[in-house]
Amino acid sequence: MKLINYQLQTQIEYLGENKTNSHFKDYLKSVLEDTSKPYYQRADYIGLSLNEIKSKIDTLTSDISDLQALKKKLNSALEIAKELTANVFLENGIDRIDGNIISSLTLTNATSKTKDEILIKDENAVINLGYVKFSVDYAAIEKALQTKEGKKELKKFVEVTPITISTPAKIKVNTKRTSANNTEIEANETDDILVIEEQIKDYQSQKLVA
Numbered sequence: 001m002k003l004i005n006y007q008l009q010t011q012i013e014y015l016g017e018n019k020t021n022s023h024f025k026d027y028l029k030s031v032l033e034d035t036s037k038p039y040y041q042r043a044d045y046i047g048l049s050l051n052e053i054k055s056k057i058d059t060l061t062s063d064i065s066d067l068q069a070l071k072k073k074l075n076s077a078l079e080i081a082k083e084l085t086a087n088v089f090l091e092n093g094i095d096r097i098d099g100n101i102i103s104s105l106t107l108t109n110a111t112s113k114t115k116d117e118i119l120i121k122d123e124n125a126v127i128n129l130g131y132v133k134f135s136v137d138y139a140a141i142e143k144a145l146q147t148k149e150g151k152k153e154l155k156k157f158v159e160v161t162p163i164t165i166s167t168p169a170k171i172k173v174n175t176k177r178t179s180a181n182n183t184e185i186e187a188n189e190t191d192d193i194l195v196i197e198e199q200i201k202d203y204q205s206q207k208l209v210a
Helices: 007-013 022-032 039-091 123-128 138-144 148-154 180-209
Strands: 096-098 104-106
Touching: 007 022, 007 039, 022 039, 138 148
Parallel strands: none
Antiparallel strands: 096 104
């Protein structure tokens, strides 16, 4: 179990689109140029740091989904509790109970409202009367413009402007396909080395402060 963040991971978490992010590039460069460690440890350090961010994102996604489900369940349970409490009050002839911390418990009157549900019996007849809404089918136009006939038919009515969407180069963390035991041993070995490195830095920082 990893108890501390890698320094690179912490720097990744502070990156932002509206920042210069130069500190991250400088630190990453120093990691890559640190020949005191084998190349594979440097690769593991970068890959594990990136994977930790991905792991956090996955955990947050799962937590958000669980929280949304819990919120929905609690909202439903709260409304049921209010209705059942109201039923108990009505059955016992209670319309109000004063509290000490709360002001009081009171009954709200039952209400009902009627909403018209429209069922169209003849869609064509309704459309011919003018009760219709049209919108441009962009997907169909895009498909038509891929043909000579479509281009000729739409030439006077549409204008095509090429828009280039650039995707920057990104690093990809490739998982080694090895047995679970070997993977765990290698990960722990790298974790131990990195943890020791961070502890040394922390100790040095404390000495400087002292």
